[in-house]
Amino acid sequence: MTNEKVSIHGIWASRWVFILAATGSAVGLGNIWKFPYMAGAYGGGAFVLVYLCCIALIGLPVMLAETLLGRRGRQSPVNTLRSLARQSGASERWSWAAMMGMLAALLILSFYSVVAGWALDYILAMARGDFNGIDGAGAGARFDALTADPLRLTLWHTLFMLLTAFIIGRGVVAGLERSLRILMPLLFVLLVVLLGYSLTTGHFMEGVRFLFHFDLAKVPEGILAAMGHAFFTLSVGVGSIMVFGAYMPRKASLGSTIITVGLLDTVVALTAGMALFPVVFAAGLEPSAGPGLMFVTLPIAFGTISMGVLFGVVFFVLVAIAAWSSAISMLEPAVAYWVERSGKSRPAVTALMAVFCWVVGLGTVFSFNLLADARFFVTNTDGWHFFLWTSEGGKTFFESIDYLTSRIFLPLGGLLFVIFAGWVLDREVFRGELALKHPRLFPVVYWLLRYLAPAGILIIFITELSK
Ligand code: PHE
Numbered sequence: 001m002t003n004e005k006v007s008i009h010g011i012w013a014s015r016w017v018f019i020l021a022a023t024g025s026a027v028g029l030g031n032i033w034k035f036p037y038m039a040g041a042y043g044g045g046a047f048v049l050v051y052l053c054c055i056a057l058i059g060l061p062v063m064l065a066e067t068l069l070g071r072r073g074r075q076s077p078v079n080t081l082r083s084l085a086r087q088s089g090a091s092e093r094w095s096w097a098a099m100m101g102m103l104a105a106l107l108i109l110s111f112y113s114v115v116a117g118w119a120l121d122y123i124l125a126m127a128r129g130d131f132n133g134i135d136g137a138g139a140g141a142r143f144d145a146l147t148a149d150p151l152r153l154t155l156w157h158t159l160f161m162l163l164t165a166f167i168i169g170r171g172v173v174a175g176l177e178r179s180l181r182i183l184m185p186l187l188f189v190l191l192v193v194l195l196g197y198s199l200t201t202g203h204f205m206e207g208v209r210f211l212f213h214f215d216l217a218k219v220p221e222g223i224l225a226a227m228g229h230a231f232f233t234l235s236v237g238v239g240s241i242m243v244f245g246a247y248m249p250r251k252a253s254l255g256s257t258i259i260t261v262g263l264l265d266t267v268v269a270l271t272a273g274m275a276l277f278p279v280v281f282a283a284g285l286e287p288s289a290g291p292g293l294m295f296v297t298l299p300i301a302f303g304t305i306s307m308g309v310l311f312g313v314v315f316f317v318l319v320a321i322a323a324w325s326s327a328i329s330m331l332e333p334a335v336a337y338w339v340e341r342s343g344k345s346r347p348a349v350t351a352l353m354a355v356f357c358w359v360v361g362l363g364t365v366f367s368f369n370l371l372a373d374a375r376f377f378v379t380n381t382d383g384w385h386f387f388l389w390t391s392e393g394g395k396t397f398f399e400s401i402d403y404l405t406s407r408i409f410l411p412l413g414g415l416l417f418v419i420f421a422g423w424v425l426d427r428e429v430f431r432g433e434l435a436l437k438h439p440r441l442f443p444v445v446y447w448l449l450r451y452l453a454p455a456g457i458l459i460i461f462i463t464e465l466s467k
């Protein structure tokens with residue numbers, strides 16, 4: 001019997017619970033809401049191709065690094081990196097990487113909660129039958145009316161934040177497992193139902209061609225966007241997976257666990273894309289519609305099929321739950337850290353963090369209405385302007401937070417995590433922790449982690465900067 005270290009925050013019952021929690025974290029608005037509209041904005045196939053490569057060659061190695069580091073350190077990401085760095089004779093400043101990730105996760109949560117609030121609003125609207133027989137223009141107007149109303153957005157945002165804080169306040173290990181075991185499969189079944197509907201639109205192949213027609217010439221355009229989204233969708237680069245890894249039992253095999261999570265996430269995203277785009281084309285909408293895409297296309301589908309009201313309600317409930325299981329994983333790294341650091345109770349720490357995210361989230365709420373003209377990152381002929389009051393160019397508050405987190409913080413965090421696992425952590429510690437079933441694969445995995453993943457991230461960063 002070794003004197004194994006256990007996290008003070010709890011431990012999963014088995015490897016399966018980790019898979020459920022990590023999949024719960026990974027599968028969320030990123031797959032159903034963000035992936036389709038980003039694919040739409042960046043022209044489809046070329047984006048999807050880069051995205052898939054980034055998942056396989058960069059995202060999965062980062063996920064492996066995070067899980068392994070978390071399980072080895074058994075603390076919040078910040079303290080895990082600090083103690084592992086100390087044991088390896090490296091600078092404790094490595095913990096800053098996790099600090100940055102922790103902040104990025106809170107910033108993501110601030111807008112994620114607002115969008116999840118849209119889904120809550122749609123549950124009600126569906127139930128009322130607002131969408132029966134609606135067309136593209138009507139669905140668009142309905143969405144615009146929602147985002148134009150700051151009070152309604154704030155209400156839903158508040159409710160979602162409370163739901164998230166409630167689970168984290170009680171602790172992640174209890175409560176999560178039972179619900180996810182049932183809900184995740186159900187979400188997938190409903191996506192397949194929607195896929196069935198999209199087959200009847202007569203535009204199914206058009207949708208598939210849009211997603212899978214890989215035009216290599218278009219690849220450079222959205223390359224950073226695709227890499228950023230690969231990080232976002234897998235929940236890596238911020239410490240969410242690392243903190244869940246800290247609650248993982250020692251015996252579990254890491255490789256197959258991570259591949260399972262990555263595959264499930266990818267399958268859900270592609271299914272969502274194939275369910276949505278045929279509806280887009282059938283209704284004569286633009287694939288590049290932006291963040292409203294899912295909230296405009298899905299009502300059309302549900303407004304047409306029989307029992308659409310029932311399916312619609314259930315679907316948006318599931319979307320909200322998928323968002324919820326992701327949201328809790330954004331809060332956990334910061335809460336775990338603050339509990340360790342301050343010794344204060346978990347509920348008190350949770351409340352503090354949730355209030356911070358709620359306040360920042362108001363910026364996103366208002367970026368769709370009152371402050372729609374407040375633009376950051378505005379460029380004009382004189383070069384860079386940080387901030388400008390204009391309706392053209394630049395990025396709204398919501399777009400700025402999304403841009404900063406997905407395109408910069410996540411890839412940077414991921415880069416530092418793989419470098420730490422590959423170069424700072426002792427090779428034999430890594431090998432032992434990984435415990436591959438087929439030890440002959442070790443050099444391949446280690447090479448991916450040490451060279452390919454970091455090089456890939458750097459190359460994409462540099463390509464983007466030199467544009
Ligand atoms: N992976 C989640 C999604 O796709 C989002 C997320 C990002 C969750 C970062 C945790 C951390 O919706």
Ligand code: NA
Pocket residue numbers: 025026027028030031232233234235265
């Ligand atoms: Na995802």
